[in-house]
Amino acid sequence: MTVSLIKLTALGFAWPGQPELLNIPTFTLDRGERLFLKGPSGSGKTTLLGLLGGVQTVKRGNVHLLGTDLAKLSASKRDRFRVDHTGYIFQQFNLLPFLSVEENVQLPCRFSKERAHRAEARHGSVVEASRHLLAQLGLAPDLGTRRADSLSIGQQQRVAAARALIGSPELVIADEPTSALDADAREGFLKLLFAECSASGAGLLFVSHDQSLAPLFDRTLSLSELNRAARPLEN
Amino acid sequence: MYLLRLALASLSNRRFTALLTVFAIGLSVCLLLAVERVRTEARASFASTISGTDLIVGARSGSVNLLLYSVFRIGNATNNIRWDSFETLANHPQVDWAIPLSLGDSHKGYRVLGTNGDYFEHYHYGRGLSLELAEGKPFQDLFDVVLGAEVAQALGYHLGDHIVLAHGVSTVSLQQHDDKPFVVTGILERTGTPVDRTLHISLEGMEALHVDWKNGVPARGAGKVSAEQAREMHLQPTAITAVMLGLKSKIATFALQRQINEYRGEPLLAVLPGVALQELWSLMSTAEKALLVVSVFVVLVGLIGMLTAILASLNERRREMAILRSVGARPWHVAGLLVMEAFALATAGVGLGLGLLYVGIAVSRGFLQANYGLDLPLALPSAYEWSLLGGILGTAILMGSVPAWRAYRQSLADGMSVRL
Incomplete structure (x- = not known):
């Protein structure tokens, strides 16, 4: 039996002094699977991603990432485990503006030996890996040395994707990565992202409120259906 | 990193x-x-202003005051020392050398020191450095003056220049000794001590400047003594300001200091330069x-x-x-x-x-x-x-x-x- 990429069982979470925000009896994501998770704002989406990244710990139940129970790791081991196996793409502004584009892409390899090794194994060096990914994502080579904040939002998102993919993590978590892009750019971006995820065999957890993208994915889930916690009224 | x-x-x-x-x-x-x-x-x-001198003697006042006017040329003596007291000190069996110091005149804000040839031989500063002449020679004639390095540099004086000394120590002096100009015969090497800011003349020269003065004012008319006349006179000073003493044996320093402080001829004060420097620095x-x-x-x-x-x-x-x-x-x-x-x-x-x-x-x-x-x-x-x-x-x-x-x-x- 292959180990699931993500496996949540009987998960419960509440912020201190607040009612339970998340109550997810079961959830799995298989390796290489592309899942669209629909979650409007306020649905506990950010908290769920925090739990998957090990930044917060569950109050109840388990989070298994690649068969490892995150709650059993120490805080610093969880941090290391996260960066070894997960790449992140956020909504926008998720590049360090004062570094070059290539350096931004290489960041995870600076903090994770495992991802640096994998990048070297695949492309010879971390620098080569970052160049290859940038080229695959349709960014001209001469952009590599530019400051990250000199790029357009669309280009920055592709840089962020390259950063999430470098060193071939098993899981890529994308949190509303397309909301700052226009409709045409969205599909283009997704195609590139899918292609690269397939190339490195990464599973993709794509969280968005934009239903129109859902048909492109293997599977679609809604966080509000998944989550059994009584939801407070939205403001 | x-x-x-x-x-x-x-x-x-x-x-x-x-x-x-x-x-x-x-x-x-x-x-x-x-x-x-x-x-x-x-x-x-x-700390390196003065070395090699075992005792400084002046009229009785405070040790810091004595050090200030005798070594740093700051302030004034409260009183003078009679010449016969100096002779008694100089002839004391424990005393190796005695340098008389006579202060009170100035030149453009720089103090004038009346002394004798021993000064150039025995005054030491730093780690036993003695005064060296950058050019010229020590004073020999009555109206010769040897300049400290800073005086010569700041005022642009050279050997052979004639300068006029002023009575008193204020920068702007009303009384000039313009009847008796001095000739620059020597300029000292820089020492980084108050010596650099001093003009040195002989005790006799100092006496000649004031030979015709009465009650702190220069004589007028017939009473005036010209430079040429002064040369003919017996210019034995009657009083000086302070004395620097070198002893034959350092061990005698405290005993001699005690003797001087208890000297019956007139009220005197002897201080050890090192101790007084320390006292001044602590201020x-x-x-x-x-x-x-x-x-x-x-x-x-x-x-x-x-x-x-x-x-x-x-x-x-x-x-x-x-x-x-x-x-x-x-x-x-x-x-x-x-x-x-x-x-x-x-x-x-x-x-x-x-x-x-x-x-x-x-x-x-x-x-x-x-x-x-x-x-x-x-x-x-x-x-x-x-x-x-x-x-x-x-x-x-x-x-x-x-x-x-x-x-x-x-x-x-x-x-x-x-x-x-």
């Missing part, structure tokens, strides 16, 4: 604030080092310490400025921290980043401070030497200065740990997402 690279890149992204902070620290470090250097140098040059050391304390506080203010700048940047950098967390930086990385930032700022500030100090010393060296007799060395920092600089860097790291701690907490709470 990738963290350092990140810290520097982040700093250069905020280079205007960073530069201002570095500049503030640099200026304060420069001030601290300058104060420290002037302090050390002043103390050293102070000034309060000011000197206050100066050091003030400059330490200025450095603290500079560092607090840095702390403020870093703390103020924390909020706008929450996104930066969250991004770093999402690519695998652990909270202690984030904290380390801020400590390194503080360290980098302080190091740059210390470097700038050192640079400013050396440029400042190089530029002002001549001026300080000429005007204050302070010779600031362009030397590498002393062990004490290194420890000061180390202390500054240590304090910076300590201060950097305040924003580091806050960022650590912040990045634990924020995780990888920031809602701004």
Whole structure:
């Protein structure tokens, strides 16, 4: 039996002094699977991603990432485990503006030996890996040395994707990565992202409120259906 | 050290604030080092003003006062010593040599010292250095004058120049001894002591200047004695201001000091130069310490400025921290980043401070030497200065740990997402 990429069982979470925000009896994501998770704002989406990244710990139940129970790791081991196996793409502004584009892409390899090794194994060096990914994502080579904040939002998102993919993590978590892009750019971006995820065999957890993208994915889930916690009224 | 690279890149992204902070620290470090250097140098040059002299004798007053007027040419004697007292001292069996000192006249703000040839032989400064003539020879004629290095340089005098001495010691003197001009016959090497700011004439020359004076005013008309007439007169001084004594045996110093202090002929005071110097310095050391304390506080203010700048940047950098967390930086990385930032700022500030100090010393060296007799060395920092600089860097790291701690907490709470 292959180990699931993500496996949540009987998960419960509440912020201190607040009612339970998340109550997810079961959830799995298989390796290489592309899942669209629909979650409007306020649905506990950010908290769920925090739990998957090990930044917060569950109050109840388990989070298994690649068969490892995150709650059993120490805080610093969880941090290391996260960066070894997960790449992140956020909504926008998720590049360090004062570094070059290539350096931004290489960041995870600076903090994770495992991802640096994998990048070297695949492309010879971390620098080569970052160049290859940038080229695959349709960014001209001469952009590599530019400051990250000199790029357009669309280009920055592709840089962020390259950063999430470098060193071939098993899981890529994308949190509303397309909301700052226009409709045409969205599909283009997704195609590139899918292609690269397939190339490195990464599973993709794509969280968005934009239903129109859902048909492109293997599977679609809604966080509000998944989550059994009584939801407070939205403001 | 990738963290350092990140810290520097982040700093250069905020280079205007960073530069201002570095500049503030640099200026304060420069001030601290300058104060420290002037302090050390002043103390050293102070302590080396006089050496080899076992006792200084003057009319009875305070030891500091005696030291001030006899060695530093500051202030005036309360009274004179009779010539016969000087002769008694000079002929004392324990006394090796005795230099008479006669003060009271000046030339353009520089004091005139009446003495004899022994002065050039026995007066020592620093570590037993004796006075050397840069050019010319000691005074021989009645109206010869030997200039200190600074006097000659500042007033542009050369050998053979004629100068007129003034009565009294104020810069603007009403009474000029213009009937008896002096000829420059010698110029001394620079010593860094008050000797540089002194004009030396013979005791007889000093006497000749005043031979026709009565009750503190020059004679008029028939009473006047010309320079030529003065040469014919017996110019034995009746009183001098102070005496420097060298003893045959140092062991006798205290006994002789006691004898002089109990001398029945007239009230005298003998002091040991080293002890009196110490006493004088302890008077000034309060000011000197206050100066050091003030400059330490200025450095603290500079560092607090840095702390403020870093703390103020924390909020706008929450996104930066969250991004770093999402690519695998652990909270202690984030904290380390801020400590390194503080360290980098302080190091740059210390470097700038050192640079400013050396440029400042190089530029002002001549001026300080000429005007204050302070010779600031362009030397590498002393062990004490290194420890000061180390202390500054240590304090910076300590201060950097305040924003580091806050960022650590912040990045634990924020995780990888920031809602701004």
